[in-house]
Amino acid sequence: MAMQLYDNWERSLRPFTPIHQDWVGLYCCGPTVYDYAHIGNLRTYLFEDVLRRALELNGYNVRHVVNITDVGHLVSDGDDGEDKMEKGSRRTGQTAWEIAEKYTVAFKEDVQRLNILEPKIWCKATDHIVEQIDFISVIEEKGYTYRTSDGIYFDTSKQDDYGYLARLNREGLEAGKRVELGEKKSPTDFALWKFSPEGSTRQMEWDSPWGRGFPGWHIECSAMSAKYLEPWFDIHCGGEDHIAIHHSNEIAQNQACHGTRLANFWMHGYFLQIDAGKMSKSSGDFLRLQTLIDDNIDPLAYRWLCLSAHYRSQLNFSWESLRASQTGLNRLRETYFNLPVGGSINGDYAERFKAEVNQDLNLPKAIAVMWEMLKSNVGDADKKATIDYFDQMLGLNLKAWEPKKTEIPAHILELVEQRKIARQNKVWAESDRLRDAIKAAGFEVEDTPAGMVVKANV
Numbered sequence: 001m002a003m004q005l006y007d008n009w010e011r012s013l014r015p016f017t018p019i020h021q022d023w024v025g026l027y028c029c030g031p032t033v034y035d036y037a038h039i040g041n042l043r044t045y046l047f048e049d050v051l052r053r054a055l056e057l058n059g060y061n062v063r064h065v066v067n068i069t070d071v072g073h074l075v076s077d078g079d080d081g082e083d084k085m086e087k088g089s090r091r092t093g094q095t096a097w098e099i100a101e102k103y104t105v106a107f108k109e110d111v112q113r114l115n116i117l118e119p120k121i122w123c124k125a126t127d128h129i130v131e132q133i134d135f136i137s138v139i140e141e142k143g144y145t146y147r148t149s150d151g152i153y154f155d156t157s158k159q160d161d162y163g164y165l166a167r168l169n170r171e172g173l174e175a176g177k178r179v180e181l182g183e184k185k186s187p188t189d190f191a192l193w194k195f196s197p198e199g200s201t202r203q204m205e206w207d208s209p210w211g212r213g214f215p216g217w218h219i220e221c222s223a224m225s226a227k228y229l230e231p232w233f234d235i236h237c238g239g240e241d242h243i244a245i246h247h248s249n250e251i252a253q254n255q256a257c258h259g260t261r262l263a264n265f266w267m268h269g270y271f272l273q274i275d276a277g278k279m280s281k282s283s284g285d286f287l288r289l290q291t292l293i294d295d296n297i298d299p300l301a302y303r304w305l306c307l308s309a310h311y312r313s314q315l316n317f318s319w320e321s322l323r324a325s326q327t328g329l330n331r332l333r334e335t336y337f338n339l340p341v342g343g344s345i346n347g348d349y350a351e352r353f354k355a356e357v358n359q360d361l362n363l364p365k366a367i368a369v370m371w372e373m374l375k376s377n378v379g380d381a382d383k384k385a386t387i388d389y390f391d392q393m394l395g396l397n398l399k400a401w402e403p404k405k406t407e408i409p410a411h412i413l414e415l416v417e418q419r420k421i422a423r424q425n426k427v428w429a430e431s432d433r434l435r436d437a438i439k440a441a442g443f444e445v446e447d448t449p450a451g452m453v454v455k456a457n458v
Contacts, residue, residue, distance in 0.1 A: 003058055003358045005235075006312060008243065008266040009165055013360055018234055019264060024060045025233030026052060027225045027263070028119070029242060032069040033103035034088035036288045037110055039302060039317070040272035044239040046303060047269035047311040047361075049116040051237065053393050054357050064119040065228045068107075070100035070126050071204045072194075073217040079151075079184075079191045083214065086203060096203040100126070110289045113299040115395045121228050125220040128227070129206050132215045135223040135257055136192045136208075144256040148183035151194040152210050154252060156186055162252050163188065165266060166244040190249050191216035218249040225262065226254075236263035240270050273316045292322065300396055301326035307363045307394060333401045335374060336387055343381025345389045349373040353390055366393065406456040412443050416454050419445065 003016040018024045028048045031037055055062050075081035085096040092099060104124075111118065125132075136152065139145055144158050156162040156170075163170060170188060181187060195213040196205045205214050225233065231254060238247060247266065254262040274287075289299055305325040309315040349369060356366035370390050374383060391398050419434035438445050438454070446453045 003054065004360055005265055005267060006360050007264075008268055009261065014265070016234075016265070018060060019232065022061060024055055024062050024235070025225075025229035025263075026055070026062050026064045026235045026237070027221070027229060027233065028064070028066045028236075029221060029238035029246065030066040030068050030122075031103070031107050032073045032084055033100050033107060034073075034084040035103060036290075037107050039287045039289060039292070041239075042110060042114060042289060042302075043272045043306050043315065044237075044269040045111065045116055046114060046306045048237045049114075049395060050307070050311065050361055050363060050393070051235070051267065052117055053395060054361055057354060057357060057393055062120075063229060064117070065121045065123060065225065066119040067221055067224055068100075068104055068122060068124040069217065069220065070104070070124050071096075072125060072215045072220060074194075079194075079216070083202075083204070089203060100124075110299075113289060113293075114303050115300060115397050117395075123224045123228060125215065125224075126204065128220065128224050129215065131223040131227055132219045133193075133206075133208050135219060135226070135253070136215075139192065139253060139256045142256055145192060146185065147210070149195075150183070151191045151213065151216070153184060153189045154192055154249070154256070156188040156190075156252060159252055159255060163244075163248050165248050165251055165261075168244065168248065190218060190245075192219055192253075218246055219253060221246075221250050222253040222257070222262070226258070231258035231262070232260040233263055235265040235267060237267050237269070240268045243268060269311045270314050273314050274318075287317075295319075297322060297326055298329065301329050303395065304329045307367065310364060311361055329396065332396070333398060334403065336384065336398045337401065337403060339384035339387075340381045341384060343379060343383070343385040346373065346378050346382050346386045349376075349378070349386055350389050353393075357393055363393070366390075404456065408443065408454055408456075412438060412441060412454065415441075416445055416452055420452060423447075 004013045005016045006012070007014045026048075028045070031041065052062050052064055071083065071085055073084045075084055075087060083096075085099060088099045088103075089096040094102070108118075136145070139154065140152070144155055145152050146155055147153075162168070168188070170186075193208055193210055193213055193215055195211050196202050202214065205212055225231075225236070236247070236250075243266075251261050254260050289302065292302055293299060301322060302325070305317075305322055306315065308325065349372075353366050353369045356362045356369060359365075370387065373386060378386070387398065415434050415438050419431050419438070422428075422430040422434060435445055439457070442457050444455055444457055446455075
Protein backbone atom coordinates (compact mmCIF):
# COMPACT_ATOMS: atom_id res chain seq x y z
CA MET A 1 0.00 0.00 0.00
CA ALA A 2 1.36 3.43 -0.99
CA MET A 3 2.04 5.95 1.75
CA GLN A 4 -0.80 8.31 2.57
CA LEU A 5 0.31 11.52 4.32
CA TYR A 6 -1.71 14.45 5.60
CA ASP A 7 -0.78 17.62 3.75
CA ASN A 8 -1.71 20.83 5.55
CA TRP A 9 -1.58 22.78 2.30
CA GLU A 10 -4.45 20.72 0.91
CA ARG A 11 -5.91 19.89 4.36
CA SER A 12 -6.32 16.29 3.29
CA LEU A 13 -4.64 12.90 3.02
CA ARG A 14 -2.66 12.51 -0.19
CA PRO A 15 -0.70 9.60 -1.66
CA PHE A 16 3.01 10.28 -1.34
CA THR A 17 4.99 10.24 -4.57
CA PRO A 18 8.58 11.52 -4.44
CA ILE A 19 9.67 14.32 -6.73
CA HIS A 20 12.93 12.53 -7.54
CA GLN A 21 13.40 8.83 -8.20
CA ASP A 22 16.55 8.44 -6.12
CA TRP A 23 15.94 10.67 -3.06
CA VAL A 24 13.33 12.33 -0.86
CA GLY A 25 13.91 15.84 0.48
CA LEU A 26 12.85 16.35 4.11
CA TYR A 27 13.39 19.68 5.86
CA CYS A 28 12.54 20.06 9.54
CA CYS A 29 12.58 23.33 11.45
CA GLY A 30 15.13 22.93 14.21
CA PRO A 31 15.63 24.59 17.60
CA THR A 32 16.33 28.20 18.49
CA VAL A 33 19.35 27.55 20.69
CA TYR A 34 18.94 30.19 23.40
CA ASP A 35 17.79 27.69 26.04
CA TYR A 36 17.18 23.99 26.58
CA ALA A 37 14.48 22.25 24.55
CA HIS A 38 11.36 21.34 26.53
CA ILE A 39 9.63 18.00 26.10
CA GLY A 40 6.86 19.66 24.05
CA ASN A 41 9.48 20.71 21.49
CA LEU A 42 10.88 17.19 21.53
CA ARG A 43 7.51 15.67 20.66
CA THR A 44 7.73 17.44 17.30
CA TYR A 45 11.20 16.01 16.63
CA LEU A 46 9.93 12.55 17.56
CA PHE A 47 7.11 12.90 15.00
CA GLU A 48 9.66 13.90 12.36
CA ASP A 49 11.82 10.92 13.30
CA VAL A 50 8.83 8.61 12.82
CA LEU A 51 8.21 10.19 9.41
CA ARG A 52 11.81 9.66 8.32
CA ARG A 53 11.79 6.06 9.56
CA ALA A 54 8.54 5.44 7.68
CA LEU A 55 10.03 6.80 4.46
CA GLU A 56 13.09 4.59 4.90
CA LEU A 57 10.87 1.59 5.73
CA ASN A 58 9.36 2.17 2.28
CA GLY A 59 12.80 2.07 0.69
CA TYR A 60 13.36 5.80 0.15
CA ASN A 61 16.74 7.48 0.47
CA VAL A 62 15.96 10.49 2.67
CA ARG A 63 17.95 13.73 2.52
CA HIS A 64 17.07 14.96 6.00
CA VAL A 65 18.02 18.56 6.81
CA VAL A 66 17.55 20.31 10.17
CA ASN A 67 18.45 23.95 10.82
CA ILE A 68 19.89 25.45 13.97
CA THR A 69 18.49 28.94 14.59
CA ASP A 70 21.30 30.80 16.32
CA VAL A 71 20.35 34.33 15.22
CA GLY A 72 17.35 36.33 14.06
CA HIS A 73 14.51 34.85 16.12
CA LEU A 74 13.04 37.76 18.03
CA VAL A 75 11.16 37.30 21.30
CA SER A 76 8.01 38.28 19.42
CA ASP A 77 6.98 36.58 16.20
CA GLY A 78 5.72 39.98 15.11
CA ASP A 79 9.25 41.37 14.63
CA ASP A 80 9.25 43.14 17.99
CA GLY A 81 11.69 42.93 20.88
CA GLU A 82 15.26 41.72 21.02
CA ASP A 83 16.88 38.69 19.46
CA LYS A 84 16.49 35.57 21.62
CA MET A 85 20.22 34.87 21.43
CA GLU A 86 21.14 38.32 22.69
CA LYS A 87 18.55 37.97 25.46
CA GLY A 88 19.98 34.57 26.43
CA SER A 89 23.45 36.11 26.56
CA ARG A 90 22.29 38.85 28.90
CA ARG A 91 20.53 36.29 31.13
CA THR A 92 23.58 34.06 31.54
CA GLY A 93 26.55 36.39 31.16
CA GLN A 94 27.92 34.25 28.32
CA THR A 95 28.40 35.52 24.77
CA ALA A 96 25.69 34.83 22.23
CA TRP A 97 28.13 32.52 20.43
CA GLU A 98 28.79 30.57 23.64
CA ILE A 99 25.05 30.35 24.31
CA ALA A 100 24.44 28.97 20.82
CA GLU A 101 27.14 26.33 21.20
CA LYS A 102 26.03 25.28 24.68
CA TYR A 103 22.39 24.73 23.77
CA THR A 104 23.17 23.18 20.38
CA VAL A 105 25.22 20.53 22.18
CA ALA A 106 22.41 20.05 24.73
CA PHE A 107 19.82 19.65 21.98
CA LYS A 108 21.89 17.05 20.14
CA GLU A 109 22.31 15.13 23.42
CA ASP A 110 18.50 15.05 23.78
CA VAL A 111 18.23 13.78 20.21
CA GLN A 112 20.62 10.92 21.01
CA ARG A 113 18.88 10.06 24.27
CA LEU A 114 15.55 9.73 22.44
CA ASN A 115 17.14 7.60 19.71
CA ILE A 116 16.13 10.15 17.09
CA LEU A 117 18.04 9.59 13.87
CA GLU A 118 20.44 12.46 13.25
CA PRO A 119 19.76 14.42 10.07
CA LYS A 120 22.07 14.04 7.11
CA ILE A 121 22.77 17.77 7.41
CA TRP A 122 22.74 20.15 10.39
CA CYS A 123 22.85 23.75 9.14
CA LYS A 124 23.31 26.86 11.29
CA ALA A 125 21.82 30.21 10.35
CA THR A 126 25.08 32.03 11.16
CA ASP A 127 26.98 29.83 8.69
CA HIS A 128 24.68 30.90 5.85
CA ILE A 129 24.53 34.69 6.03
CA VAL A 130 25.72 35.05 2.42
CA GLU A 131 22.98 32.72 1.16
CA GLN A 132 20.34 34.65 3.09
CA ILE A 133 21.55 38.02 1.77
CA ASP A 134 21.50 36.64 -1.79
CA PHE A 135 17.96 35.32 -1.28
CA ILE A 136 16.73 38.69 0.01
CA SER A 137 18.42 40.44 -2.91
CA VAL A 138 16.42 38.40 -5.43
CA ILE A 139 13.18 39.13 -3.54
CA GLU A 140 14.08 42.82 -3.59
CA GLU A 141 14.82 42.76 -7.33
CA LYS A 142 11.38 41.27 -7.95
CA GLY A 143 9.68 44.12 -6.09
CA TYR A 144 8.49 42.43 -2.90
CA THR A 145 10.30 44.54 -0.29
CA TYR A 146 10.29 47.96 1.31
CA ARG A 147 12.56 49.73 3.76
CA THR A 148 11.77 51.12 7.21
CA SER A 149 14.00 52.70 9.82
CA ASP A 150 14.61 49.31 11.44
CA GLY A 151 14.91 46.93 8.51
CA ILE A 152 13.93 45.50 5.13
CA TYR A 153 10.41 44.07 5.11
CA PHE A 154 8.47 41.70 2.90
CA ASP A 155 5.35 43.29 1.40
CA THR A 156 2.65 40.63 1.74
CA SER A 157 0.14 42.77 -0.19
CA LYS A 158 2.02 41.70 -3.34
CA GLN A 159 0.67 38.14 -2.95
CA ASP A 160 -3.06 37.51 -3.15
CA ASP A 161 -2.65 34.04 -1.65
CA TYR A 162 -0.42 35.02 1.26
CA GLY A 163 -1.28 32.95 4.34
CA TYR A 164 -3.11 30.21 2.41
CA LEU A 165 -1.39 27.49 4.45
CA ALA A 166 -2.99 28.92 7.61
CA ARG A 167 -6.19 29.96 5.82
CA LEU A 168 -5.35 33.41 7.16
CA ASN A 169 -8.08 36.05 7.27
CA ARG A 170 -6.01 39.07 6.25
CA GLU A 171 -8.98 41.39 6.08
CA GLY A 172 -9.92 40.42 9.60
CA LEU A 173 -6.43 41.18 10.84
CA GLU A 174 -6.52 44.58 9.20
CA ALA A 175 -9.95 45.39 10.59
CA GLY A 176 -9.14 44.16 14.08
CA LYS A 177 -5.95 46.20 14.42
CA ARG A 178 -4.60 43.61 16.79
CA VAL A 179 -0.96 44.31 15.94
CA GLU A 180 1.04 47.49 16.50
CA LEU A 181 2.18 48.29 13.00
CA GLY A 182 4.92 50.83 13.58
CA GLU A 183 6.29 51.50 10.11
CA LYS A 184 4.97 48.22 8.70
CA LYS A 185 2.38 48.60 5.96
CA SER A 186 0.42 45.55 7.09
CA PRO A 187 0.29 43.37 10.22
CA THR A 188 1.32 40.38 8.11
CA ASP A 189 4.47 42.00 6.69
CA PHE A 190 7.66 40.59 8.17
CA ALA A 191 11.35 41.38 8.47
CA LEU A 192 13.84 39.98 6.00
CA TRP A 193 16.79 41.97 7.41
CA LYS A 194 16.92 43.92 10.67
CA PHE A 195 19.28 46.85 11.21
CA SER A 196 21.49 46.98 14.26
CA PRO A 197 20.24 49.70 16.64
CA GLU A 198 21.87 53.05 15.94
CA GLY A 199 24.76 53.79 18.24
CA SER A 200 25.16 50.24 19.51
CA THR A 201 26.93 47.06 18.47
CA ARG A 202 25.28 43.64 18.55
CA GLN A 203 27.23 40.48 19.23
CA MET A 204 25.86 38.97 16.04
CA GLU A 205 25.75 41.40 13.12
CA TRP A 206 26.95 41.49 9.53
CA ASP A 207 27.37 43.93 6.66
CA SER A 208 24.74 43.79 3.92
CA PRO A 209 23.69 45.86 0.89
CA TRP A 210 21.09 47.52 3.15
CA GLY A 211 23.23 48.24 6.19
CA ARG A 212 24.81 46.43 9.12
CA GLY A 213 22.44 44.09 10.91
CA PHE A 214 21.15 40.53 10.98
CA PRO A 215 18.67 38.34 9.08
CA GLY A 216 15.04 37.85 10.02
CA TRP A 217 13.99 34.51 11.42
CA HIS A 218 12.15 33.17 8.37
CA ILE A 219 14.72 33.75 5.65
CA GLU A 220 17.19 31.17 6.97
CA CYS A 221 14.90 28.21 6.26
CA SER A 222 14.14 29.33 2.73
CA ALA A 223 17.81 29.91 1.93
CA MET A 224 19.16 26.72 3.52
CA SER A 225 16.45 24.39 2.21
CA ALA A 226 17.09 25.72 -1.30
CA LYS A 227 20.84 25.12 -0.88
CA TYR A 228 20.72 21.59 0.55
CA LEU A 229 17.56 20.32 -1.13
CA GLU A 230 15.99 22.44 -3.88
CA PRO A 231 13.54 25.34 -4.07
CA TRP A 232 10.91 22.62 -4.63
CA PHE A 233 11.31 19.51 -2.45
CA ASP A 234 9.15 16.77 -0.95
CA ILE A 235 8.24 17.45 2.69
CA HIS A 236 8.59 20.35 5.11
CA CYS A 237 7.86 19.72 8.80
CA GLY A 238 7.50 21.59 12.05
CA GLY A 239 5.22 22.17 15.00
CA GLU A 240 1.64 23.33 14.52
CA ASP A 241 2.63 26.73 15.98
CA HIS A 242 4.71 27.38 12.83
CA ILE A 243 1.75 27.26 10.45
CA ALA A 244 0.37 30.78 10.82
CA ILE A 245 3.60 32.80 10.81
CA HIS A 246 6.90 31.04 10.21
CA HIS A 247 5.81 28.60 7.54
CA SER A 248 3.44 31.06 5.89
CA ASN A 249 6.35 33.49 5.61
CA GLU A 250 8.71 30.83 4.28
CA ILE A 251 6.20 30.09 1.53
CA ALA A 252 5.80 33.79 0.72
CA GLN A 253 9.58 34.20 0.37
CA ASN A 254 9.91 31.17 -1.86
CA GLN A 255 7.02 32.15 -4.08
CA ALA A 256 8.60 35.57 -4.54
CA CYS A 257 12.09 34.19 -5.20
CA HIS A 258 11.50 30.86 -6.97
CA GLY A 259 7.80 30.68 -7.80
CA THR A 260 7.20 27.59 -5.60
CA ARG A 261 5.43 26.97 -2.31
CA LEU A 262 8.70 25.37 -1.15
CA ALA A 263 7.46 21.84 -0.41
CA ASN A 264 4.99 19.41 -1.95
CA PHE A 265 3.82 18.32 1.53
CA TRP A 266 3.52 20.47 4.64
CA MET A 267 3.28 18.33 7.78
CA HIS A 268 2.94 19.46 11.41
CA GLY A 269 3.12 17.80 14.78
CA TYR A 270 0.58 18.80 17.41
CA PHE A 271 1.22 20.22 20.86
CA LEU A 272 1.97 18.44 24.06
CA GLN A 273 -0.58 19.59 26.62
CA ILE A 274 -0.15 19.89 30.36
CA ASP A 275 -3.09 20.92 32.52
CA ALA A 276 -5.02 21.76 29.33
CA GLY A 277 -2.42 24.26 28.16
CA LYS A 278 0.40 24.24 25.61
CA MET A 279 3.77 23.46 27.09
CA SER A 280 6.18 26.31 26.40
CA LYS A 281 9.32 27.93 27.70
CA SER A 282 7.50 31.17 28.40
CA SER A 283 5.11 29.48 30.82
CA GLY A 284 5.90 27.70 34.04
CA ASP A 285 5.42 24.35 32.36
CA PHE A 286 8.99 23.98 31.18
CA LEU A 287 9.95 20.34 31.54
CA ARG A 288 13.26 19.25 30.05
CA LEU A 289 14.22 15.71 29.15
CA GLN A 290 16.77 15.94 31.96
CA THR A 291 13.86 16.65 34.35
CA LEU A 292 12.44 13.22 33.48
CA ILE A 293 15.84 11.55 33.81
CA ASP A 294 16.33 13.11 37.25
CA ASP A 295 13.04 11.45 38.23
CA ASN A 296 14.41 8.05 37.13
CA ILE A 297 12.44 8.00 33.87
CA ASP A 298 14.14 6.43 30.86
CA PRO A 299 14.08 8.91 27.93
CA LEU A 300 12.77 6.11 25.72
CA ALA A 301 9.73 5.88 28.00
CA TYR A 302 8.88 9.40 26.85
CA ARG A 303 9.40 8.27 23.25
CA TRP A 304 7.04 5.34 23.93
CA LEU A 305 4.46 7.75 25.38
CA CYS A 306 4.60 9.92 22.25
CA LEU A 307 4.27 6.89 19.98
CA SER A 308 1.04 6.00 21.76
CA ALA A 309 -0.76 9.03 20.26
CA HIS A 310 -1.12 10.00 16.62
CA TYR A 311 1.10 12.95 15.68
CA ARG A 312 -1.97 15.00 14.63
CA SER A 313 -3.64 14.60 18.00
CA GLN A 314 -2.87 16.63 21.08
CA LEU A 315 -1.19 14.55 23.76
CA ASN A 316 -1.84 15.32 27.42
CA PHE A 317 1.24 14.91 29.57
CA SER A 318 1.03 13.65 33.13
CA TRP A 319 3.54 11.96 35.38
CA GLU A 320 1.07 9.11 35.80
CA SER A 321 0.90 8.45 32.04
CA LEU A 322 4.68 8.75 31.77
CA ARG A 323 5.28 6.18 34.51
CA ALA A 324 2.70 3.89 32.87
CA SER A 325 4.73 4.21 29.66
CA GLN A 326 7.87 3.31 31.59
CA THR A 327 6.16 0.18 32.91
CA GLY A 328 4.84 -0.76 29.46
CA LEU A 329 8.22 -0.24 27.84
CA ASN A 330 9.95 -2.40 30.45
CA ARG A 331 7.45 -5.19 29.86
CA LEU A 332 8.04 -5.02 26.12
CA ARG A 333 11.80 -5.06 26.69
CA GLU A 334 11.57 -8.09 28.99
CA THR A 335 9.30 -9.92 26.56
CA TYR A 336 11.66 -9.25 23.67
CA PHE A 337 14.78 -10.16 25.69
CA ASN A 338 13.37 -13.53 26.66
CA LEU A 339 12.43 -14.55 23.11
CA PRO A 340 14.86 -16.84 21.28
CA VAL A 341 16.84 -15.73 18.21
CA GLY A 342 17.03 -17.42 14.84
CA GLY A 343 13.55 -16.80 13.49
CA SER A 344 12.17 -15.07 10.39
CA ILE A 345 9.94 -12.03 9.97
CA ASN A 346 6.26 -12.98 9.85
CA GLY A 347 5.13 -11.59 6.51
CA ASP A 348 1.45 -11.19 7.40
CA TYR A 349 2.06 -9.15 10.54
CA ALA A 350 4.86 -7.17 8.91
CA GLU A 351 2.54 -6.22 6.04
CA ARG A 352 -0.26 -5.22 8.42
CA PHE A 353 2.14 -3.15 10.55
CA LYS A 354 3.51 -1.34 7.50
CA ALA A 355 -0.02 -0.69 6.22
CA GLU A 356 -0.87 1.18 9.42
CA VAL A 357 2.40 3.12 9.26
CA ASN A 358 1.62 4.08 5.68
CA GLN A 359 -1.80 5.38 6.70
CA ASP A 360 -0.45 8.76 7.80
CA LEU A 361 1.94 7.32 10.39
CA ASN A 362 -0.76 5.63 12.46
CA LEU A 363 1.62 4.30 15.10
CA PRO A 364 -1.09 3.56 17.74
CA LYS A 365 -2.71 1.07 15.33
CA ALA A 366 0.68 -0.28 14.24
CA ILE A 367 1.56 -0.91 17.89
CA ALA A 368 -1.76 -2.71 18.35
CA VAL A 369 -0.71 -5.05 15.51
CA MET A 370 2.53 -5.73 17.39
CA TRP A 371 0.70 -6.68 20.61
CA GLU A 372 -1.65 -8.89 18.63
CA MET A 373 1.34 -10.67 17.10
CA LEU A 374 2.92 -11.23 20.52
CA LYS A 375 -0.28 -12.90 21.74
CA SER A 376 -0.63 -15.05 18.60
CA ASN A 377 0.60 -18.56 17.87
CA VAL A 378 3.52 -17.25 15.80
CA GLY A 379 6.71 -19.05 16.86
CA ASP A 380 8.74 -17.31 19.54
CA ALA A 381 11.85 -16.92 17.39
CA ASP A 382 9.73 -15.48 14.55
CA LYS A 383 8.15 -13.10 17.05
CA LYS A 384 11.58 -11.75 17.93
CA ALA A 385 12.57 -11.31 14.28
CA THR A 386 9.27 -9.55 13.56
CA ILE A 387 9.71 -7.19 16.51
CA ASP A 388 13.16 -6.35 15.13
CA TYR A 389 11.39 -5.28 11.94
CA PHE A 390 8.85 -3.23 13.91
CA ASP A 391 11.61 -1.55 15.91
CA GLN A 392 13.00 0.01 12.75
CA MET A 393 9.92 2.24 13.07
CA LEU A 394 9.50 2.37 16.83
CA GLY A 395 13.11 3.30 17.49
CA LEU A 396 13.14 1.73 20.98
CA ASN A 397 16.54 0.11 20.46
CA LEU A 398 15.27 -3.16 21.93
CA LYS A 399 18.35 -5.11 20.83
CA ALA A 400 20.60 -3.02 23.07
CA TRP A 401 18.57 -3.50 26.27
CA GLU A 402 19.51 -5.95 28.98
CA PRO A 403 17.87 -6.38 32.39
CA LYS A 404 19.72 -4.89 35.31
CA LYS A 405 21.30 -7.42 37.57
CA THR A 406 20.25 -6.22 41.00
CA GLU A 407 21.19 -8.02 44.18
CA ILE A 408 18.10 -8.44 46.36
CA PRO A 409 18.88 -7.61 50.02
CA ALA A 410 18.36 -10.35 52.60
CA HIS A 411 15.61 -8.45 54.46
CA ILE A 412 13.60 -8.12 51.21
CA LEU A 413 14.00 -11.84 50.54
CA GLU A 414 12.73 -12.48 54.08
CA LEU A 415 9.61 -10.36 53.38
CA VAL A 416 9.08 -12.29 50.14
CA GLU A 417 9.28 -15.58 52.02
CA GLN A 418 6.79 -14.32 54.65
CA ARG A 419 4.42 -13.30 51.86
CA LYS A 420 4.76 -16.73 50.28
CA ILE A 421 3.70 -18.35 53.57
CA ALA A 422 0.81 -15.88 53.96
CA ARG A 423 -0.47 -16.76 50.47
CA GLN A 424 -0.15 -20.47 51.14
CA ASN A 425 -2.24 -19.97 54.30
CA LYS A 426 -4.69 -17.72 52.35
CA VAL A 427 -4.07 -14.78 54.71
CA TRP A 428 -4.67 -12.28 51.94
CA ALA A 429 -4.58 -9.10 54.04
CA GLU A 430 -1.13 -10.02 55.36
CA SER A 431 -0.01 -10.91 51.83
CA ASP A 432 -1.11 -7.47 50.58
CA ARG A 433 0.59 -5.73 53.52
CA LEU A 434 3.86 -7.48 52.76
CA ARG A 435 3.59 -6.62 49.05
CA ASP A 436 3.18 -2.94 50.01
CA ALA A 437 6.16 -3.13 52.37
CA ILE A 438 8.30 -4.64 49.61
CA LYS A 439 7.18 -1.93 47.18
CA ALA A 440 7.90 0.83 49.71
CA ALA A 441 11.46 -0.51 49.98
CA GLY A 442 11.97 -0.08 46.22
CA PHE A 443 11.17 -3.59 44.98
CA GLU A 444 8.30 -5.35 43.24
CA VAL A 445 7.06 -8.89 43.65
CA GLU A 446 5.14 -10.63 40.86
CA ASP A 447 3.18 -13.85 41.17
CA THR A 448 3.91 -16.12 38.21
CA PRO A 449 3.09 -19.77 37.46
CA ALA A 450 6.72 -20.53 38.29
CA GLY A 451 6.50 -18.76 41.65
CA MET A 452 7.21 -15.32 43.02
CA VAL A 453 9.61 -13.08 41.12
CA VAL A 454 11.15 -10.12 42.90
CA LYS A 455 12.92 -7.24 41.15
CA ALA A 456 13.94 -3.67 41.77
CA ASN A 457 11.58 -0.86 40.74
CA VAL A 458 12.79 0.92 37.62
